[in-house]
Amino acid sequence: MMRGMGYCNFRILACCIVGFSTLSVHAADYPNKPIRILVPFVPGGATDILARLVGQNLTQAWDQQVVIDNRPGANGILAADLTAKATPDGHTLLFVAIGHAINPLLQKNLPYDTQKDFTPVSLAAVLPLIVCAHPSVPATSVKELIALAKTRKLNYASGGVGSSQHLATALFGSMAKIDLVHIPYKGGNQGLLDTVGGQVNMMISTILSLTPHVKSGRLRGLAITTAKRNAAWPDMPTVAEAALPGYQSIAWYGLVAPRGLPAPVLKKLSEEVTRIIKSKAVQENLIAQGADPVGSSSAEFGAFIKAETKRYESVVRDAGVTTE
Numbered sequence: 001m002m003r004g005m006g007y008c009n010f011r012i013l014a015c016c017i018v019g020f021s022t023l024s025v026h027a028a029d030y031p032n033k034p035i036r037i038l039v040p041f042v043p044g045g046a047t048d049i050l051a052r053l054v055g056q057n058l059t060q061a062w063d064q065q066v067v068i069d070n071r072p073g074a075n076g077i078l079a080a081d082l083t084a085k086a087t088p089d090g091h092t093l094l095f096v097a098i099g100h101a102i103n104p105l106l107q108k109n110l111p112y113d114t115q116k117d118f119t120p121v122s123l124a125a126v127l128p129l130i131v132c133a134h135p136s137v138p139a140t141s142v143k144e145l146i147a148l149a150k151t152r153k154l155n156y157a158s159g160g161v162g163s164s165q166h167l168a169t170a171l172f173g174s175m176a177k178i179d180l181v182h183i184p185y186k187g188g189n190q191g192l193l194d195t196v197g198g199q200v201n202m203m204i205s206t207i208l209s210l211t212p213h214v215k216s217g218r219l220r221g222l223a224i225t226t227a228k229r230n231a232a233w234p235d236m237p238t239v240a241e242a243a244l245p246g247y248q249s250i251a252w253y254g255l256v257a258p259r260g261l262p263a264p265v266l267k268k269l270s271e272e273v274t275r276i277i278k279s280k281a282v283q284e285n286l287i288a289q290g291a292d293p294v295g296s297s298s299a300e301f302g303a304f305i306k307a308e309t310k311r312y313e314s315v316v317r318d319a320g321v322t323t324e
Helices: 001-027 046-062 074-084 099-108 142-149 164-178 188-196 207-216 261-276 280-288 297-319
Strands: 035-039 065-071 094-096 120-133 155-158 181-184 203-205 220-223 252-260
Touching: 001 155, 035 074, 035 142, 046 065, 046 188, 046 207, 046 252, 046 261, 046 280, 065 120, 074 094, 074 099, 074 120, 074 252, 074 261, 094 099, 094 120, 099 297, 120 142, 120 164, 120 261, 120 297, 142 220, 155 164, 155 188, 164 181, 164 203, 164 252, 164 297, 181 188, 188 203, 188 207, 188 261, 203 207, 207 220, 220 280, 252 261, 252 297, 261 280
Parallel strands: 035 065, 035 094, 155 181, 155 203
Antiparallel strands: 094 252, 120 203, 120 220, 120 252
């Protein structure tokens, strides 16, 4: 009996050693094939822009192709589910936005566990949003926009239920005590195109997406959503100072992988993404466009996601955000 137990323990130890050895080789060779980064929205939005920026730099750093795979649907749930079920070898990644942290508050039966089924890699950037209206809307300030919304129905576009655009505008409407009609799209860029085209009255979206349209006059920028004015738009007031004291809303973006990503692979990936985000060229590029580059550790990003879910519980409840 003792001999049998000893043999069994030896087998277990041997398997562990082989497994550890295989893991080490895998980490040393990573990446050994093209990396796929899933983006849960259509091309052209802030999530897509940042994912491509990181992907291009990873390709250059590792001489391995990084493919951006846009999989819009259900505010990121479709892409997240594909990622959660992917092999955890670092070759399938997901670029997430705030909806990743908010979906558990909106959906009781997600096909995955947001906290348990993903490995946070790094928080890439935090972005302010701009309150914009189509030039056909007779409002040149936030106060005028709120006053107008009290006399007639105004609609707004978003990248989907629970997206940063949706949450920011729902909070805006709740604090201003106005009823805005929500028109969700499968990505912020689709909603932006219809807003620029005049099919939608207004939109609160990221500074990265809206800046070209505001500068060209195709949209009218009314206010910034952060607590302080933005260096890229120093003359644009905050929503808080313009009309709604205490108002603040941001968008954020980061990279996650499936659960079970080997620690050496996670370390290599997280450190490289952080290096990219903190490089002088990328920093200058993002800051010039009004973004706040971050670049965090896996643990820091994981704690951030948990805190965001907790922070938005009351916002979702008080602003009446639903899956509609």
